Amino acid sequence: MELEQKVEYLSEEGWRQWHLELLQSTINRVYHRVPFYRKLMDERGISPEDITDLSALKKLPFTTREHLEENYPYDLFAVPLKDIVRLHTFPGPRTPIVKGFTRRDLTSIRRLTARFMLTSGVSSEDIVQICLDPGMSVWIEELKEGAEEVGASVIPPDPQSVTNRIRIMKDFRTSVLVTTPSYALYLLHFMQTQGIRPPESLRILLLVGEGIASAERLKLEQAFGVTTRLGYGVTEAVGPGMGYECEEREGYHLAADYFLAEIVDPETGQEVAPGAVGELVITTLAVKANPLIRFRTGDLCRFLEGPCPCGRTTPRISQILGQADGRVSIRGIKVSLSYVETLFKETYGHVPEYLLYVRRRNFLEELELWVAINEKLFEPSILGLHQVAEKFERAFEETFGLPCRLKLVEKDHLDQVAQGRKIIKE
């Protein structure tokens, strides 16, 4: 860990050299091993030898989740299949998205997650309990391994009722709770309404999957008597621990030895002005099985200017301020409209007018899918309208690992509420 921690304090010149070396070797590998990237580069007349400084990255084209789908199953691997020792899969509208790991990838992601834990104050003395939805299975796996690497004891999220989870928390003296902000707020609400006192052993809340407003953060800290730290990650790119707060808690430090970050205008793809909000774009530097070049994360944020008082020289970004068009994050799970539309087509044979309505019930985000009633809805099968709706809900939950309630509403009402939007988040 020692060398890795030194890395976070490299000089500007040191970073420039380190990044150049890693970028060049990454491009050398993907160009010679991944026909998809070779084609993209050849089409633009760029060879690996053109990457002579970091700004040359901008000559390379973006990759998107659609590319990941199109190249399913094997076409984005930069190593022989036999070197891949783990495969994670994510839902995609047409095909699944797959991410492979070599043994080395597993080691490096484990180290990164461990760094996130250590920086957040977790030690080998801690009991780490993870409470995340099954839709975040990749996070669960990697956070568990990161905590184990630190030497902590881990309680992964087995299916338990809230009451049992709290009981486990108390009986095993959980000191670190890893969850999403909305689940933490829900848990607090639950304890308060049931008259349960928060476990005294708890000292850190690690909040992942989504951002949190400072008022809510303060509320959690006071009510639980804990400190909170936030973590950021993009599952398709590197994983949890890509961004983490230091003791200053001013934005996420990016793990710059693992990837390069750019922030671009989601419309034009051009780099935004320093400090301006845009879409985070990631180029992996330490991934062997599935390297990604200029991957559009869909997450909107901005770079924080100026050095951090903690002395780390890694770049910092703000919390995620929203999603680029067509996506919404619910309890840390990213739902893309194009995926939803594909599900509609499969169930109803067409895409009706709809609205994704994210509500908060007892602080827990819930998804309602409003569908404007039209005649075609009655067509697809002899099943009744409600049975088709149930089928859709089942398919949705299977795809995203997230429940959704389908609600049929009058078209006028939907139009009035939606006002041209497809997503509303309370």
Next chain:
Amino acid sequence: MLTVRNLNTYYGPVWALKNVSLHVGPGEIVCLIGANGAGKSTLMFSVMGVVKPHSGEILFEGEPIHHLETPDVVGKGLSLVPEGRQIFYPLTVEENLELGAYQRFKKEPKERILADLERVYELFPRLKERRRQLAGTLSGGEQQMLAIGRAFMARPKLLMLDEPSLGLAPKLVDVIMEAIATLNQKGLTILLVEQNARKALSLAHRGYVLETGRIILQGRTEELLADEDVRRAYLGKEYRQFTD
């Protein structure tokens, strides 16, 4: 300490180094591994100014050295132990060592040079025993010791070694590797090229993998030792499994 950026070197029409960037920090042992013809020796020759790079930068302690002639590069504090030792056969062991300090005789008091000579003898007692013997009569291992000693006599800040274990018996390989580790512990920074990837990786702190003139991989040596590509190409893991 040493920073190489976008180095391109040609051997006649052959593009031997393609956009190579790497660095060696103070106190580090960094190794370069790669198959024959990958460009490892070319890289060392380019740093030493023996072959002129076509383009790119080589910085030593922040100063560009890619335009310098070899003697000036040595003067800056870089020393190379070339592949195949290249010692002077008709001269004695001690004369060979003194030649290593050639650039220092005019500038430095003789005592310092003699003190360094003693250091070399301390590191390789065998050389002391044979100090009056002609270098051509030494065994392969002793010649390698002499080549390292001679490079050390230039008092380098960075010592580069090209295939120091080549053609040596396993026992002697260990002696040489131990000597390199000792030099490093005494503060010498080392860039090592080795065919014996396993030995090199277990000795070094970090490594780079060269393939047909390009760097395709780098990292801490424990990562490289565990890397599937490195194991397949340079550690002969699968070959062994196949025959076992």
